[in-house]
Amino acid sequence: MPQALLYSFRRCPYAMRARAAIASAGIEVRLREVMLKRKPTQLLAINPKGTVPVLQLEDKVLTESLDIMVWALGQRDPHHLFVKDQEPQLQLIRQMDKEFKPWLDKYKYADRYPQHGADHYRSQCLEFLAPLELRLAKQAFLYGPTPSLADLAVFPFVRQFAMVDNNWFEAALPGLAAWLTSWLQGPLFSAIMTQYVEFADRGAEHSFGDCQLSRLV
Incomplete structure (x- = not known):
């Protein structure tokens, strides 16, 4: 399983754009789907604000969606999304x-x-x-x-x-x-809007992002 761990909430637009960048890059991460009314203790331990998305890497934690997008496309950018301006x-x-x-x-x-x-x-x-x-x-x-x-x-x-x-x-x-x-x-939108079972402290964890999309739109 990949080391990067993403806490996400399907309908949150900030989480949507983070997932979009990860899927566009084709980077596999572990995804934990959370419900904002039942925030898991593991999420609160690394981000006391309890907001999503959060990406936990080996050496740091990213708690802002734009930082996650820039990180993902800095790893791989097969669709040339961030090469100009x-x-x-x-x-x-x-x-x-x-x-x-x-x-x-x-x-x-x-x-x-x-x-x-x-x-x-x-x-x-x-x-x-x-x-x-x-x-x-x-x-x-x-x-x-x-x-x-x-x-x-x-x-x-x-x-x-x-x-x-x-x-x-x-x-x-x-x-x-x-x-x-x-x-x-x-x-791309279809790939990022898959419904996942809630994590809820000890719940399911899913593989996400290894999409290898030939096109986004």
């Missing part, structure tokens, strides 16, 4: 995490934030999404004609945004909608 990609991803994600949470759960309506929170999300729509009007992916690290990092969060009101999303952001569809219908 590295710093702009990282800046875009960090901007999304810092600026877009908080508004996305309010948009998804607008009833919990009655200070404004869902339309207001959606408009704030568009501050980040509108420039991506302009990019995708000119090219197939965020950084050119082929997928990049940024595409992998962003699409799980755009998926959550679209799920709130998919009809509005497809009408207002057709470029993003087509781009998202290409990811959701591609072999």
Whole structure:
């Protein structure tokens, strides 16, 4: 069995993008599927925050999804996801995490934030999404004609945004909608969304990542 150990939660977008990078790299890891309401003691021992994803390596523990993505593609990058514009990609991803994600949470759960309506929170999300729509009007992916690290990092969060009101999303952001569809219908998404039995302290452990995908979308 591989030494690297990944704690993951299937529906978490941060965990999704970490799994996407590992699967894209074709690196086999041991996967422990956790439920956030029942965090295993082994996870809390190496990450007291209890967040996922967490990647435990022989010499260190990575607790941020972007760090896991960079680690995975630094080991192997057969689809050339991170060979150009590295710093702009990282800046875009960090901007999304810092600026877009908080508004996305309010948009998804607008009833919990009655200070404004869902339309207001959606408009704030568009501050980040509108420039991506302009990019995708000119090219197939965020950084050119082929997928990049940024595409992998962003699409799980755009998926959550679209799920709130998919009809509005497809009408207002057709470029993003087509781009998202290409990811959701591609072999990579299928590979990372396999359902696993929960680990729960002494539960199942699974092999993940040795996909050897010929294409991602």
